[in-house]
Amino acid sequence: MTERELAPLPTTTNVAQPKLHALHRRARxxxxxxLDAAGITVNGSQPWDIQVHDERLYLRCLLRGSLGLGEAYMDGWWDCAAIDEFICRLLQVQAPAQVGWLINLPLWFDSRLINRQRxxxxxxxxxxxxDIGNDLYAAMLDRRVIYSCAYWDSGARTLDEAQEAxxxxxxxxLDLQPGMRVLDIGCGWGGTAQYLAERYGVHVVGITVSREQATLAQERCRGLPVEIRLEDYRQTRGRFDRIISVGMFEHVGYRNYRTFMQTVRRLLADDGLVLLHTIGTNVAYQGRDAWIERYIFPNSMLPSPxxxxxxxxxxxxxxxxxxxGINYVATLKAWHANFERAWPQLAHRYDERFYRMWRFYLLMSAGSFMARASQLWQLVLSPRGVKGGYRSVR
Known part of the structure; x- marks a missing residue:
């Protein structure tokens, strides 16, 4: 795209502005x-093209990276019909690595020096x-309120079917058998514990660090062999035949990865099994994304292999x-569709800026999985190796 095709910068009569004007032009x-390298046109006609409403956007993004891009969207400085495709294209050409790296340095040092997850x-x-609102999650998620990647490879046609799969x-x-004791680390709103207790006849202890999750989980699991606790995994006591952690490991922090594994081993029977379900990233990075840190998941970090x-x-x-991980694209799009449908009923509690923040979070995440920059892993672990070998299940 040539300079003539771009909208002109706002004019100003302030004599202190010419240098800033030139800086904005260079940033643009x-x-x-x-953007051209990613196949994205400013104010273009393709769904993934960015529509710029404020010319200050370019400098803001170059200086502040993902934080600048996300905040600018929340402020209404730009729009895009297909944010997921837009982000996917940026990631495929590694554009984020070329901007805003300075804003993430404090978070990198913070992660290295301070254990924020303890x-x-x-x-x-x-x-x-x-804890921001059970109404939001109940409206956005499936009927069991499962806030982790669904399994569409099963042939599921709906979000409810994919989550049950x-x-x-x-x-x-995990080869669950009736009467087994199962620990669910990061039990969410109790949907997994409820399902396993009802369908497989197991006894479940679910732990969470969210009061709102614990309250709803206790309500939905009433009358079942399920105990819900508000506690950190390091506080848990007991002995379990199986342990699952679904969508929680992202909040552990790399300084605590080893402690997590050792704690799980202490709680697991010698012939037990562990299933760890976590989002992951392709390259080890011991820092945190500035926008995600500030607005969505504070103190969180994705593990690498x-x-x-x-x-x-x-x-x-x-x-x-x-x-x-590619299943997360369909999952996030389903969550986004539910969120959009429910917004008229949610708007009285959440303002317009929250609306833009939340949809950017969902669609940005979908774009990351679409680009294969983010992964979704399920690991099965055993203390001593399954006798005779473990048969993989798909």
Missing amino acids: TYAVRL GKGAFVIGQRHY KLDLIARK RLLAAAFEGVFVLEDWHNF
Whole structure:
């Protein structure tokens, strides 16, 4: 795209502005070059083309990276008909790595020097993300309120079917038998515990760091052999035949990966099995994304294969590693569609800026999985190796 095709910068009569005007123009030129490489046209006609409403956007993004891009969208500085496709294209040409790296440096040092996920810090994610409103999650998610990747590879046609297929996949991978004691680390709103208790006759202890999740989980599991606790995994006591952790490991933090694995081993029977379901990233990064950190998942961090393997090395035997991350694209799109349909009923509690923040979060995440920059893994681990070998389940 040439300079003539771009909308002109706002004019000003302030004598202090010419240098800033030139800086914005240089930022725009550089940003457009990155967008061109990704096949994205400013104010173009394709669904993934960005529609710019404020010319200050370019400098904001170049200086502040993902934080600038996300906040600018929340502020109404730009729009895009297909945000997921837009983000996917940026990631495929590694455009984010070329901007805003300075804004993430403090978070990198913070992650290296301070253990934010220990003690009271372990409960921050519950307070700031999962406690914002059960009405939001009930409207956005499936009927069981499962907030993790569904399993569409099963041939499921709806979100409810795909989530139930995922729960059934977990049960089959763990070879659940009636009467077993199961620990659900990060039990959410109790949908998984309820399903396993009803369908497989197991006794479940579910733990969460969210008060709102614990309250709803206790209500929905009333009358079942299910106990819901508001506690950090390091506080848990007991002995379990099977342990699952679905969509919680992202909040553990790399400084605690080894502690997590050792804690799980302490709680697991010698002939038990563990299923770990987590989002992952392709390259080890011991920092946190600035926009995600500020607005969505504080103190959270995605594991890489290397960091994850180092955490369980010498503690567990790896029996199975299943990647079905592409299923998260359909899951996030289904959540987004539900959110959009429910917004008229939610708008009285959440303002317009929250609406733009939340839809950007969902569609940005879908774009990351679409680009294969993010993965979804299910690992099956055993303390000493399954006698005779473990048979993978799909």
